Amino acid sequence: DKSLPEPIKIKLDDTNPEKIKLGNSEGVKGTRVRVFGRVHRERRQKENMFITLRDGYGQMQVILQGQLAKTYDALTLTRETSMEILGELKEVPAGAHAPNGRELHADFYKIHPGWRAAGGDDAITNRVSKDTEHATLLDLRHLVIRGETASKILIIRDAVEFAFNQVFKELRMRKVSPPALVQTQVEGGSTLFKFQYYNEEAFLTQSSQLYLETCLPSLGDVYCIEKSFRAEKSLTRRHLAEYTHIEGELDYITFNDLLDHLEHVICRVLEISMADPTIKQYILDLNPEFQTPERPFKRMKYTDAIDWLNEHSIPNEDGEPHKFGDDIAEAAERRMTDIINRPIFLTHFPAEIKAFYMQKDPEDTRVTESVDCLMPGVGEIIGGSMRMYDYDELMAAYAKEGISPADYYWYTDQRKYGTSPHGGYGFGFERFLAWLCKQHTVRDTCLYPRYFGRCKP
């Protein structure tokens, strides 16, 4: 009914009262404030209306009392509507609960023209709910991210990426930004996205590793946080077509240095992330049993993993006992990791099943100085290795892989002009987050997942 009373008019200017975000705003209790946000939930209790307002920084309980709860806008309020609200922040009465233990007693509010969210059949609660089909939810990811779980994951993601940057700075590693459009492969031809680059063929990068290696002589240890692309044709819970790859490359190191470094990076990133009370709370909301892993991590050679799998009667993909040279499949790897139930550095994979650039173990040249870090619930989250640094060995590796050295001239030059023992790694950031936030799939740990059959929204 349009004839219901209008909100009480108060003369406003832009600076008074002060505009605050909804999260933790200690020190403003008892003062008049101005807030903006969207209606996350609303309920009526007797004469009053309780609104949970949300702005991405937190939530605030707002109370509309008396006349304010009876206006046309209040009576027709829909979820997700944007509001401007003025009022006094007060502690919640004993026994009552509200975010941060306070509530805003509104004395004025305004729904500006166009700020009202759709209602009726089109209301957000009718489009995204617990009963919505999985495929529909994927099409509606832009609305799903307004929900509590998705937004917590994205907020954790932001904090953890920042922590990675901080740790790399503590370690004096320099950040670089290698190209995404390339003409070399790093991790095999089968997952290359090819495209027409003017008059030439080019690919979307699978890994920035080869470029990071070229930076060592001038910048020292380096890292990057860039997208990598893999034309994966299977639908699994841990494969994306486009993912965020956190890669590091370290100069003048041994394989053991590389493993120690990785352990440090993981633990320090977690320490920094958990030191932020909001992030810690969000992580525990999503993953209540989360504990920072203990150092040192379990280190297990590939050949020991093969024995372990056979002792535990976990067969290979052909249903037979595992043998040296088998690629340990995703399911077997995950079962092993879940049973051992702690982070594992799985090392020394056979050269035959690993990338062309990996350094051979001097003590057993069948295997490489390579490592996968496996985490319970997810499996592999990191792949790394020492790099072949001898010129002749690298030329032979190209030939074996069937790749043309001409395209790799710049990579080969690293072995020609002052080579060095070096190594590095790549974290699949979505997988790391799936482990940290206890998510079933990496599709829920990125903003808009890209995988076989999906390129929207």
Ligand code: 4AD
């Ligand atoms: O093991 P990968 O293929 O190793 C490399 O690309 C190295 N060149 C990295 C380096 O040494 N600089 O990939 C590294 C990690 C994997 O452990 C996994 O976590 C993630 O990248 N990854 C994927 N994540 C999501 N979707 C995919 N399709 C992925 N492929 C690899």
